[in-house]
Structures are given as structure tokens and as C-alpha cells.
Amino acid sequence: MKSSTELTKVINAFNLEGELQKCIVFGNGHINDTFRLTFKTEQGTRRYILQKMSAVVFKKPVELMENISNVTAWLKKKIRENGGDTERETLNLVMTREGIPYHVDKEGGYWRVYKFIEGATCYDAVKNDDDFYQSAVAFGHFQRLLADYPAETLHETIPNFHNTPDRMRIFREAVQRDAYSRAAGVQEEIRFIEEHEKLSHVLYDMLEEGKLPLRVTHNDTKLNNIMIDDATGKAICVIDLDTVMPGLSAHDFGDSIRFGASTGAEDERDLSKISCDLHLYEVYTKGFIEGCGGALTETELDMLPWGAVLMTFENGIRFLTDYLEGDHYFKIHRDGQNLDRCRTQLKLVSDMEEKMQQMQQIVNKYK
Numbered sequence: 001m002k003s004s005t006e007l008t009k010v011i012n013a014f015n016l017e018g019e020l021q022k023c024i025v026f027g028n029g030h031i032n033d034t035f036r037l038t039f040k041t042e043q044g045t046r047r048y049i050l051q052k053m054s055a056v057v058f059k060k061p062v063e064l065m066e067n068i069s070n071v072t073a074w075l076k077k078k079i080r081e082n083g084g085d086t087e088r089e090t091l092n093l094v095m096t097r098e099g100i101p102y103h104v105d106k107e108g109g110y111w112r113v114y115k116f117i118e119g120a121t122c123y124d125a126v127k128n129d130d131d132f133y134q135s136a137v138a139f140g141h142f143q144r145l146l147a148d149y150p151a152e153t154l155h156e157t158i159p160n161f162h163n164t165p166d167r168m169r170i171f172r173e174a175v176q177r178d179a180y181s182r183a184a185g186v187q188e189e190i191r192f193i194e195e196h197e198k199l200s201h202v203l204y205d206m207l208e209e210g211k212l213p214l215r216v217t218h219n220d221t222k223l224n225n226i227m228i229d230d231a232t233g234k235a236i237c238v239i240d241l242d243t244v245m246p247g248l249s250a251h252d253f254g255d256s257i258r259f260g261a262s263t264g265a266e267d268e269r270d271l272s273k274i275s276c277d278l279h280l281y282e283v284y285t286k287g288f289i290e291g292c293g294g295a296l297t298e299t300e301l302d303m304l305p306w307g308a309v310l311m312t313f314e315n316g317i318r319f320l321t322d323y324l325e326g327d328h329y330f331k332i333h334r335d336g337q338n339l340d341r342c343r344t345q346l347k348l349v350s351d352m353e354e355k356m357q358q359m360q361q362i363v364n365k366y367k
């Protein structure tokens with residue numbers, strides 16, 4: 001973490017009006033360092049989100065910011081055409097005093113500022129069916145808004161992000177290297193992943209064979225990446241646009257299920273509390289298919305349940321890899337947290353495997 005003078009220098013680089021009153025660490029993201037800034041201006045209080053982009057995760061921050069600038073400009077145009085509110089329905093970048101959307105600090109760290117979306121909340125767990133349903137409609141709709149986006153102009157911000165076979169390869173390397181001598185303590189988890197290796201190919205092979213279309217997707221659709229309006233309960237804004245890239249609809253569907261339809265937290269230690277809630281699964285399925293507005297092909301619809309299993313499996317692999325590599329990718333707040341996160345994911349995979357037929361029937365009901 002930076003000293004307050006260094007942080008002030010970063011804040012001063014941005015074109016923000018008024019007097020800084022408060023700067024607090026904010027949110028529960030696993031990747032970026034996020035702060036909420038409060039400014040006093042003649043017109044009243046103005047709040048902003050300041051983020052230091054993770055240097056471990058994002059190797060090409062300038063390209064990343066180019067994606068975000070272009071995608072938010074595109075979304076704004078669509079929102080305006082639909083009569084929406086561009087200040088609240090998408091992220092709004094604040095430029096630096098030099099007129100660019102990022103600032104580089106003296107150690108080479110990349111920073112950005114967004115206007116804070118007021119009167120809305122990001123949830124870490126589903127508190128009622130309707131919020132989850134609304135988030136599903138919004139993530140589906142997000143895909144639809146980007147359906148004609150020129151995909152070839154998007155940079156791949158994290159190469160092979162949802163290439164699960166490649167995640168498997170990296171995992172095996174981490175087990176081999178065992179740099180922190182942690183492999184001996186996680187033999188059961190390693191065995192589970194190896195026994196399920198076939199899963200990693202389910203969607204990827206279909207993509208290679210041309211059976212599934214590549215779309216512009218969000219790729220990180222967990223519940224705390226969407227803002228729910230406090231007054232109306234509607235999902236107003238999809239945030240965390242760092243991984244908007246060409247991808248599969250089943251990934252976006254699946255990541256929301258893995259996080260939101262779980263009966264426990266992602267890092268729950270009591271695995272008896274973890275399962276896939278089929279009622280929440282149904283709520284989300286209905287909303288997502290509606291939000292996609294008939295755009296999904298028959299094969300894409302059929303593969304949605306597999307997206308849920310696969311994204312859960314992939315996150316399990318990624319959490320365990322990070323645990324073996326010394327927790328340098330996902331932020332942790334206690335020892336062993338990435339291992340706990342891995343365990344919930346693997347428990348969910350087993351549970352979803354048992355429920356696969358019901359998960360397919362639910363998709364059939366809404367397709």
C-alpha cells in the first residue's frame with residue numbers, strides 16, 4: 001500500500017474538482033487495489049472510485065485501458081439510443097490532467113478513476129431471488145449490447161483467460177515446481193482435479209470445432225461485478241470491465257452460477273454448507289436467457305449447464321494453482337484462503353455433476 005503523500009500525488013494527477021475529504025479502501029474484488037474518494041465541491045459532494053490495476057494480472061495496462069475506453073464509449077451510445085442514463089448504466093472514466101484515462105506512478109504502477117455510481121450496491125451473496133434474476137437479465141443484456149461490437153479491435157487483456165486446458169497445464173507445472181512445499185498437503189484436491197481433467201475440454205473443444213460461436217463477453221460475471229439500484233432493485237450497471245474479450249456465452253452464464261447459486265461463500269471452510277441451489281440456478285437461467293433476447297444458438301443453450309460446471313472447475317484449478325504458487329494472483333485476507341476457495345469450488349463441481357440432468361431440464365424449460 002502507498003503512503004498517503006504518494007496516494008495524494010496519484011489523486012492529484014486526475015482532473016477532479018474540489019477538495020479531497022476522504023479516501024478509503026473499498027469493495028471486495030480479488031484483483032485491483034480499490035479506493036473510494038470523497039470530494040467537496042461547490043455543487044456538493046462528489047465520489048469516485050480510484051483503482052490501481054494489478055500489475056501481476058494485467059501485463060499490458062495501456063491496451064487494457066484502450067479496451068475499457070472503447071467499450072464504455074460503445075455502451076454509452078447504446079444506452080443513449082435506448083433512452084437510458086449514461087452516468088449510471090455504465091462506467092464513466094475520469095481523465096488525468098493530461099487528458100488520458102490512466103496515470104503511471106513513479107514506480108510504474110497504473111491507476112484509473114471512475115465516477116462512483118451512487119445509490120446502488122454490489123452484493124457478495126444473493127439476498128433475494130429478484131436481485132439474482134435482475135443480475136442475470138443485465139449480464140445477458142450486456143452480451144446483447146456488445147453483439148455487434150467489432151471484436152477484432154479488442155485486445156486480449158489476459159491471454160487464454162478461459163482456456164481451461166491451458167489452466168490445467170499451468171496447474172500441473174505449479175504442482176511439479178511446488179515452490180512453497182504445499183503440494184503434500186493438498187493431494188486430495190490434486191487427485192480430484194486430475195480425475196476430472198476431461199472436463200477442461202468440454203467447451204474448448206467445441207469452440208475449436210466451430211460448434212460454439214465466439215462472442216464479446218464479460219468473462220467475470222460474479223454478483224459483485226454488477227450494481228443493483230437501491231431504490232428500484234434493478235441491476236443498473238455491469239462493472240469490472242477488465243476482461244471484456246471474445247469468449248463463450250456459457251462462461252458468462254457459468255461464472256454467475258458458480259458464485260451466486262452456491263449456498264455458501266466462495267471461501268467457506270465448512271464444506272457441508274456448500275451446494276448448488278437449483279432454485280437460484282433456475283432464477284438465473286430464466287433471467288439470462290431473457291436478457292440474451294433470443295440471440296443464443298440451440299447448442300449454446302444446451303451447453304449452459306456445462307458452463308456452470310466448467311467455470312467452477314476452472315476457478316478451483318486457478319485457486320489451487322495460486323495457493324501452490326504462494327498466493328500472488330488473488331488477494332487473500334488470511335492464510336489458506338485460496339485453498340479454502342479451491343475446496344468450495346471442487347465441492348460444487350461434485351454437486352453439479354450429480355444435478356446435471358436437472359440443470360439441463362431447467363434450461364430446456366426456458367429455451
Ligand code: ADP
Nearest residue numbers: 027029030031032049114115116117122224240
Ligand atoms: P476487482 O477487479 O478487484 O474485482 P472491481 O472493478 O470489481 O475490481 O471493483 C471492486 C469493487 O469496487 C466492486 O465490487 C464494487 O463494489 C466497487 N466499485 C467498482 N467500480 C465502482 C463504481 N464505478 N461505483 C461504485 N462502486 C464501484
Ligand code: GN1
Nearest residue numbers: 028029030031057220225240243315
Ligand atoms: C477475480 O476481479 P474479481 O474479484 O471480480 C478474477 C475472476 C475469478 C474471481 C473469483 C481478472 O474476479 O476471474 O473468477 O476473482 N478476475 C480476474 O472470485 O482474474
Ligand code: MG
Nearest residue numbers: 029224225240
Ligand atoms: Mg470485481
